[in-house]
Amino acid sequence: MKPYISPEESKTFKEKPIEIQELINTALYILDCFGIPLEATPRRLERTAIAFLASSNIKKIADIKNAKDLNSGYSLKTREIITFVNEHFNETISPGSYDDIRRKDLKLLTIAEVVLQSSPNSATNDSTRGYSLNPTYGELVRSFGSPNWEQTVAERLKDIEPLSQKLKRERTISKVDVTLPSGGHLSCSIGEHNDLQKAIIEEFLPRYGHGAEVLYVGDTSDKYLYLEKEKLEQLRFFEISHEELPDVIAYSKKKNWLYLIEAVHSSGPINEIRLLQLQKLTKDCTADIVYITAFLNRQKFRQFMTEIAWETEVWTADNPDHLVHFNGDKFLGPYSK
Structure with missing residues (x-):
């Protein structure tokens, strides 16, 4: 056995x-x-x-x-x-x-x-x-x-x-095809959550990722749809099997920024509690952390706006050329304590 x-x-x-x-x-x-x-x-x-x-x-x-x-x-x-x-x-x-x-x-x-x-x-x-x-x-x-x-x-x-x-x-009936920045392809299950993850990878990262490479994507039907475990371990990222993985993780070698991105459809924005949780888990990480909450549209963003943590970023797929910066001493980037 x-x-x-x-x-x-x-x-x-x-x-x-x-x-x-x-x-x-x-x-x-x-x-x-x-x-x-x-x-x-x-x-x-x-x-x-x-x-x-x-x-x-x-x-x-x-x-x-x-x-x-x-x-x-x-x-x-x-x-x-x-x-x-x-x-x-x-x-x-x-x-x-x-x-x-x-x-x-x-x-x-x-x-x-x-x-x-x-x-x-x-x-x-x-x-x-x-x-x-x-x-x-x-x-x-x-x-x-x-x-x-x-x-x-x-x-x-x-x-x-x-x-x-x-x-x-059921999983093979319909899929959402996603193109990675590297040119590779993924197939996600149908659903608004995965439509948003597709937009994050194909629209957000090319605009704001500074050449970022996708290191992790979790599908609603496959927790480890895409995982570059060794590369995350090299960055001293927290235990890959942890229940608290964000939806998308990407790394910009040029900036040494690690993007932790939550794709919010019905729950799960980066609020103050979630931010503290992620900060604790990534305390040994050698990259600087950028926290992003992504929504499909501004209407969905408005539902969660009062929950968003300070010193994080918000992106909506219906306005891909704009970011909402929640305070901090700079625009997009990691914040030091």
Whole structure:
């Protein structure tokens, strides 16, 4: 069995005991066989795995053969899942993050119906709703390790289209072609967020990038659509697997400027909290940082205008020849403290 996460890829994973690391990788192997797409950051994979284990009442490898499912009457609410993983998997997840369990950690598992809701007809934010392993998958989990287990899974699930295949098919239906400053090409999934990223790369950077090279682009369906990992590491950029990557990163060798660009469609401008967060994460970076929030149009910009942090820049795709400078001692460029 291949390791899906290695200690070098995730700080939280590295800090866990070897037996927990093995259990998490085993859980990811099982989910892979169930057709769950595992194209995510190491930390996101880790969180998905431990949410799956909590929903099955699995604390160690030996518990797999006794995994509980919804038919056993077992289920955990999102707050209880946090308590479970903090206690058994060396986590320190805040009790206030319970909504992230539903929206992020359990998202793929519930869409694929590997994990079921104890009261599916309740409101989305119903705090009494629990989550538990689907009995169909529970039987397969309990038989894990038996001879020809993979073939048994394939046979038992032959009439269920894997979520990974569904998503792959949807992603290939329509794409947005993006041309990089270097002349290379990317294909992003359809959507206003990626339309904006296309404009950033094709319109903003040629105007204001001082010959900048794109080092990272995250697609809405592929976190690492484009990544120049070694070049970012040379600049002592923060851990690539981090959840807080901006949407587009570009580097101007001529200026030694690193552009951190947020493409805002429905949320996520560089506000004061986000700025402090990025400043902390890039404190060891050898390049000077330029912070940009990009919008498709001025109407969208107006919705977020009061949130924009000082000493950052704003660009709108409908007025590509203009920038909005939020204070500072200069126009476009990094600000020193």
